Amino acid sequence: MARDVIRQKINDAFLRRALRNFAAAYPVARAKAFAGTDFEQLRNEISTAKETNLQILPELVERFTSAAEAAGAVVHYCRTALDARQKILEILRQNGADFLVKSKSMTSEEIELNPYLEEHGVTCLETDLGEWIIQLAGERPSHMVMPAIHKNREEVAELFSKATGKECPADIPSLVRIARETLRSGFLSGQAGLSGANVAIADSGALGIITNEGNGRLVTTLPRIHIAVVGIEKIVPALKEALDVVTILPKNATGQTITSYVSLIKGPTGAGRQLHIVLLDNGRRQLAADADFAQALKCVKCGACANVCPIYEIVGGHVFGHIYIGGIGLILTPFFHGLDKAEEILKLCIGCRKCNEVCAAKIDIEGLIVDLRDKIRKPVGQKFLFATLMKNRKLFHTTLRALYLAQKPFQGEGGRIRHLPLVLNRETANRSLPPIAEKPFRNLVTERPRQGSTEKKAGKVIFYSGCLADFVYPEMCQDTVTSLEALGYDVLFPPEQSCCGIPARYSGEMDVARDLAKINIQVLLDREVDYVVTICPTCTMSLRHDFSKLLQHDPEWHAKAVALASKTVNFSELAVRHLDGGNPPVEPVLAVTYHDACHLKRGCGVFREPREVLTRLAGVEINEMEDCDKCCGFGGSYSIKYPEISQEVLKNKLEKIVAVGAAMIAVDCPGCKLQIEGGLEAAGSTLSVEHSATLVARRLAQ
Template identity: 80%
Template sequence: MAKEIIRQKINDAFLRRALKNFAAAYPVARAKAFEGIDFEELRGRISAFKQEGLRSLPDLVARFTASAEKAGATVHLCATPEEANRTIHEIIRGKGADFLVKSKAMTSEEIELNHYLEERGVRCLETDLGEWIIQLAGERPSHMVMPAIHKNREDVAELFSRATGRECTPDIPQLVQLARETLRSGFLTGQVGLSGANVAVADSGAIGIVTNEGNGRLVTTLPRTHIALIGVEKIVPSLTEALDVITILPKNATGQKITSYVSFIKGPTGGDGRELHIVLLDNGRLRLAADPDFSEALKCVKCGACANVCPIYEIVGGHVFGHIYVGGIGLVLTPFFHGFDKAEDILKLCIGCRKCNEVCASKIDIEGLIVDLRDKIRKPVGQKFLFGTLMKNRKLFHATLRAAYLAQKPFQGEGGRIRHLPLILNRETANRSLPPIAEKPFRDLMAERSGSRKTAAGSREKVLFYSGCLADFVYPEMCMDTVTSLEALGYEVAFPQKQSCCGIPARYSGEMEVARDLAKINTDVLLEEDADYVVTICPTCTMSLRHDFPKLLSADPVWREKAERLAARTFNFSELAARKSEAPGVGRGAGKGERPAVTYHDACHLKRGCGVHEEPRRVLTELVGVEIREMTDCDKCCGFGGSYSIKYPEISQEVLKNKMENIAATGVKTVAVDCPGCKLQIEGGLEAAGTGITVEHSATLLARRLEEQ
């Protein structure tokens, strides 16, 4: 992705304000819309029947075709965009028409229908207000549900003035009235109407459409010929499943309980001489439905919620974060619908926060699919050496990190922190400081350490400490605090010296074979020594050991069993510490009313990757003895994302600014985290801004509390 385009979107003040305001309002409206509804149960049901439908998609297509034709419709199954465009053009020309009025249909954007028809003398009029604005601007939608969210009233007034020849002021009621007057003639004179559909029902042949504007009903009833362009994945078995989709769509898309119009159409409407043509679009869907690795992408109901909550979309918008389909699912669908050449850049833009997974209406592992797809795109020159040679060789990798300790010295400022790197790298660290690589990594400190603290009587649960590379070589004191805390809580702690990188950097960069090899290396190392638990202080490492290793090694039954065994005994520090919240003589802090206040930042991979949310708060309140002042969006990404903050520093810094604003609003002087990467990112920003706010890992806060006792 061109850096100039990213910077242009970041510097677009209206776009930033519009997206930020919507991102703030959406969760509130969505929560209200889902009141009284079990979202997890509903989306679980949708996920199940959509997945089952994909397994028998050809049969669903055949059933729907038979039912729709029995009801009087003509069904055309089109394998490619070219075939769909040609079919629609032939229907229009067969009616002697040269004017098409359209309701919103993302599938028409997918096949670039307007461009195809207009090249052949057919005028197209978008009648959805947002789509009409986009059509006048000669752009593509920047959101699946709100296509013109990036346009302000001044932009719209200028577009309307140009289109109508009338001077328009940026007054919204006047602009809406002008749109009504202009589009009304299109409804009345349109010879053929085209719509999409949100759902198609196999047992009846009906199609369901939800809209917030009356244009959908006008386009499908006034013209004597109605064409419905529908992706085959929209087909569901019966009305029961269709109503589930229609129930979740408006709530998840815009935070509405229901849209203004819900329409079901079965056969031609309006009496004799009317025609309904249903164009079922394949465009790789049937092949994708049979793909065991990526088929779940087709469970998408096109609600756009993945964009609504995405911190990257909030910064750059859909014209950067997507191709035709935008947001997280757009990144996944693009290579299958439009080719990998259109997806190479945008697949790298995902920061991996998994927020999209949390709100997906059909429980798609969007982030996981994005990561897996990176294995199929071209890699930068030298990347294979970096991961395949350097990171897989533990001794070489660690020797390189030790050498970096000496190389960093010329760039260290007061307090040892790095504020300026040479040449182009200086831009990557602008507006933040970086911690130095430690003179002595944690693994050396543990090798030198003699003896250990006595564990509590009767408790000899053994823990293998998997530190992670960042904590080992940059935050050795954090690792020592972890050991101190765990031993005080009654655990026996050991550090396997042969442990290596968890493989997440390689996996997130698309080097799956390297990630698989590292999974095998670490699985053997961590199972070699008998222990009750494996503990981490890096949520990304926790997620890797607990979830990624079994997935990476699933093809081999022997390795899969070993990986699952390791996963079952892997825990984050806060999980193990919280189990000891009732340990005598530990924590409790100051008396009521005297407890110092901190705010807590939820690491993305801890909360959404591992499902750990309450335990860190229990550690802080029950063991450390502090009060937590929750910040706004406490679980929103801080912008680190590992190498993401180096590859896309402009985006990373903007995400960090949002986090820093929310931290400052709490008025606290300490931010508690459970991730070394989050500490590096947030601490660097706060320190560079001179806020005086410190960032500490929960293990460090607990160790300090124990020292005071």
Template identity: 75%
Template structure:
């Protein structure tokens, strides 16, 4: 994605304000809409029947076709966008028509229907207000549900003035009146109407449409010919499944309990001489439904919630974060519907926070699919060397990091932090300072400690410490605090020297074979020594060992079994520490250093959503550290680090970080507690550069201080 386009969107004040306001209001409205309902149970049910439907999709298509034709509709199954466009044009031409009125249909955007028809003399009128605004602007939607969210009233007034030939003031009630008056004549004059559908039922041949504007019903009833353009994945077995989709869609899309209009259409409506043509669009869907790795993308109900909660979408909008379909699922669908050339750049824009997975109406692993798709696009020159040669060779990789310790010295400022890098790299430290690479990594410290005689205690549970690269080479004191804390709590600690990178940087960059090799190396290393647990202080490493290794090595039964054994005993620091609550009495407020403090807590994306861990860190802080937690707004929203993401897209990363720092400052806490070295690096760098005077500490460090205070 061109940097100037990203900067343009970042600097678009209205876009930023509109998206930020919506991002703040949406979770509140959504929570209210789901009150009294079990979202997890509902989306689990939807996921199950959608997945089953994908396995039987050809049969569902055949059943729907037979049922719809029995009800009087004419069904056209079109393999490609070109075939669908030709079919629709043929229907219109057969009626001698040259004017099509349209209700909202994202599938028509997918096949670029308007452009095709207008080239052939058919005028198209979008009657959904947002779609009409976009049509007048000559743009594509920037959101699947709210296509014109990026337009302000001044933009709309200018578009309406140009379209109507009269001055339209930027007053919302007047603009709505202009739209109503202008579109009304279109409804009455429309010769053929076209709609999409939110769901189609195989047993009855009926289709379901939900809208907030009356245009949907007008387009499907006033013209004597109605064309419904529907992706084949929208077909479900019966009304029962359709009602689940209709139930969840408005709640998840806009935070509404129900839309203004819910319509079911079975066969031609309005009496003699009426026609209903149902154009079923394949465009690779049947092939995708049979793909064991990516078929779940077709479970999408097109609610757009993945964009609503995405921190990157909030910064740059849908014209950057998507192609035709936007948001997280848009990144997944684009290569299959429009080709990998259209997806190559946008796939890199996902920061990997998994927020989309958390709200997806059909439990799609959107983030996981995005990461897997990166394996199929072209890689930058030199990337294969970086991951395939440097990172796979532990000794070479660690030697490079040690060399970087010497190279950084000219750029260190007061306190040792790095504030300026040379030439193009300087943008990586803009508005943020970086911690230096440590003179002595933790692995050296651990090696020296292991050489000293130790008293073994067979009654203690043995824990292997997997530190992760960042903590090992940048935050060795954090690693030492981890060992100190867990040993004081009663665990026996060991640091395997042959451990190396968990492979996440390679996997997130699309180098899957390198990631698999690193998974094998670490699996062998961490199973070589008998232990009860493997502990990490980096949630990304936890997620990698616990979830990614079994997936990466699933093709080989022997490796899969080993990876699953490792996964079963891998835990994050806070999980193991929480098992020892309460070994010590809490300090009173205002007590010794490390206890009796007020903190605000930042949930790391990969800890909460990647590993499902969010209660244990708070228990460690309150019941072991003795801290009072002042919860920040959006405590689980990404800080903008994302590993190499903050280097590849520093402008976006910086804007995400600003949101996080605002929320931190609003709590009044002077310490931010984190459970991720990457989050510490990102947040601490931003706060330090801003002169905020707010400390950022890993829970292991706070606990080590607290336990040290108790011992004294």
């Protein structure tokens, strides 16, 4: 993605304010809308039903077609976007229609219908207010549900003034009135109406459409011809599955209990009228048969993945998407519009997994985005770099030693790096960086006397440090070992352990990631231990989840990966097992606020345990900050590849930290410590950031 485009969106004051206000209001409205509804149960039911539907998709298409035609509709199955465009034009020409009024339809956006029809002499009028605004602006939607969220009232007033030929005031009630008056004639004179559909019901042939504006019903009833463009994945067997979608979609999309209009359309609306249903394939059958990516078709198009995305909040949908935007848009784009349209946007995901948490159909959005990076072109030399450095520990250590010496001219007071040379300086524009340690933990541990014996009653563990803690925060590693030994564990540290492979995997180098998984499995399973303990959530997620996924097609290695996963725990998960549930927290000696690491909370489901360890073992009082689980903007190499975005996400996090007024920030991720600590230091703050293991070690040492 071009840097100037990203900077333009970051510097768009209205866009930033609008998206930020919506991001703040949405969770509150959503929680209120779901009050009394079991979201997890509902989305589990939808997910299961959708998976079943995809397995019988050809059958559902046939059943729906038969039922719809029996009700008087004409069904057209179109394999490609071009087929669909041509069929719609053919229907219009056969009926002498050259004026089409449209209700909101992302599927019509997908097939790029409007420009095609305009080129062939058909006037198209968008009657959804947001869609009309962006039609006048010559743009595409920046959100699947709120297409004009990026436009302010002054811009809208200017567009309306040009469209109506008279000066339009920039106040919302007036603009709504002008839109209503201007569009009304279109409803009355439109020769054909076009809509999408949120669901299509196979056993009745009915279409389900939910909208917030009355235009949807006018478009589908007033013109003599109604054309509905429907993706075949929208077909459900019966009314029950349709109502589940109707129930969850408005709540998840905009935080509404229900939309203003829920319509079921079965057959033409009267004598002499026509209903044409264009069933669109456009790669859907092929995607449904793809075992790795089929789940993307479970999407109900609620747009919630964009609503909670920290990257969308910064740059908006015209950067974070193609036609479909947000996390799911990044996945659908290569299948519907080609990999060339997806190469840049697939890299923009920071991997926070917030989208997974709110997805109405329980799609592993973040996981699919990462998997798709394996299919796009990579920078020349990237694979060689990863394979050479990551897999060769001796060379890796030599390189880091050289970097340790090279960093000295750029270190300021206290040893932190505040300015890098030339183009690299943008990486430290709004934060400082910690230096590479003179001695990594793997060197220090060989000099450190073992504490205790192998007969400790708590058991024996391997400490898997991860690269960042090993080479930048060796003291954090020492604190971890101190804490584990104080809890009664005999701690081993195999120096042969290697990078968990996440940098390679997130860069699309899956072969390198697989090789690193095998190296680590061999090392970590070579010793008889009770647990493999990590202090980096990304490493935890790699060992616990990613290794088995990467090696799923190799039965022998997959079995080993599963065995390793069963032993892998994050530090706080293990430490919490040593707490007596009946004992109250120890007397607090420090007030902290806690930042949830994305991969720990949403990748591993661990968020209560760190708080218990901190309050009942480390002796701190936690003052919860607002948005405690919102991404800090680190994302590993993301903060290097997209520093402008990373720094803006960090600013949002720092505001929440400062507002809570705690004396310290506790984290369970070395990367979060690096990001937050650097941002605070660059802003002149004296607040410190410490890993939970360090706070536990300090308390146990007293």
